[in-house]
Amino acid sequence: MDRELLAHFPVVLTVARRGGFAAAAASLNMSPSAVSHAVKVVEERLGQPLFARTTRSVSLTEAGAAFVAAVGPALATVEESIERVRSARGQVAGLLRINVPRLALPLAITSAIIEMGRLYPDLTIEVTSDEGLIDIVAAGYDAGVRLGEMIAQDMVAVRLTQPFRAIMVASPAYIEERGLPHSIADLSRHNCIGYRLISSAAAYDWDLQEKGQNVSVEVSGTVRVTDSLYARDLALEGVGIAYLFEPLVREDLRTGRLRQVLPTACIEEPGLFLYFPRYASQMPKLRAFIEVLRNSSK
Template sequence: MDRDILIHLPAVLAVARCQSFAAASKELKMSPSAVSHAVRAVEERLGLPLFARTTRSVSLTETGRSFVAATATATSDIADAIESARADQNRVAGLLRLNVPMPALSMGIDRIVRETVRRHADLRVEVFCDNSLSDIVADGFDIGVRIGTMVAEDMVAIRMTPPIRSLLVAAPSYLEKYGTPTCVADLQSHNCITYRKRKDGPIYDWTLMEDGGAVDLRVRGTFIVNEASYARQLVLDGVGIIYAYDRLVEDELADGSLVEVLPETRVEKPGLYLYYPQRASRTPKVRAFIDIAREIMAPELRRYDQEAAE
């Protein structure tokens, strides 16, 4: 085992996670030159570059991605073992890192985070909002949140909410000015506010029900966004039509500031899920968060299951 690599491995993982030597140095409380030296030492021992550097950005090479993915899991296991050994069995402390898509915060995750911190004064919680499908182990997170169960086989997934529906909504002022679509084809002549999940990703197609089946519709409009609350504000201002999860606009639909368009096109999707590596459940902080999440979300899940069974 190469001790030089092991000693400097935290610096490599921090730079990979932060995509910045400066940010990594702040996280590790080291000087930027010390972080740079540590990364260079590992690269020299391996005989391969782990990072592609420019004056403006730092990114992993293909070798770097493979190396970080393999070593991050082992490093996380070691950190968990140390934390478990140091902590009392029931003492919840340390830093809990969550990877959460932005829309999930208002679907119940914010309530769970607040209650967890309220009950455990020695715990700090980091909420990193990320709409991409992140590798939570490689990126150093304890728990991820995702809509649906599309997670790696070695992950444990826990249902947090009933299924959610994707639907079309607009402000009455917009519909009064531009008319109400009467069929899916009409959407092509409307201002549709679209989403791009990743900066280098495609614009998100709208999946709608039509003639008994699901269709993926590519729409156009004057705005492309990656954040649901901004899209909601645009639609409230009468800019256009959005494709949104029902839980994100339920208050506006209830008070009439938004109305549903083409309700027959609604699509039901799996609800919100927490997911985490099996080994992570051994740590008190992860167990505490999961237990509180189940406690808070249980009444809604019970009501849904009872109604579905009737």
């Protein structure tokens, strides 16, 4: 086996997973030129291109897709074996990669990362902020964070937060100018800050309840976002009514910066969970992270 060639395989896989050289370079803490060189070395040794490159995109060739399908699982097996050796030694070190929606960072993740840095200086935690639904195993993550209802049944899930409500809020300035809606039907006459789903590109219908029944409500307005924290910012500026998880705006409600709209129409969500494949539960780095998360949530 060509040792130089083998060393470049993880770089090729990261380019494939990240969909580009710049994204792979950032993920690997390498320069884009070093990533490009590694891919070029592999392509030259194999005698065929693995990626089709244009000025706007990078995609796998047929040979590249076959390479990733063959090499990816093999490297994953090697990494898993290394983790098992570390598990036997109880070593908390290396790289822990997690995929997290941005709203979960202030609710459950940031304080744990601070504590992990204090306790385990040999561990690097790489956090990808991602609102879409992805296959964390295929994308090379050790764990992810999502709402309980969004987690596949074959994953192990650890609760991070208690259930919370999804509510509608608006600023006093907006309410003074436009008034309060008195029913779900009234939302059609208000400026609602909408969401675009990254995974499907569809506009998100708000999940509400009416007369004890769950309903999906199509809303409209002058702005649509993919980030709930930005929806909060817009609501604070008086742009319109925002649909948010209550913990994100608890302080705003307490101080009066925002007011709840149609409280009887809100629904309860199951809360946020850390999830991961069963084999990953043996990793010391993940076990340590779970322990810190549990302690920080007490």
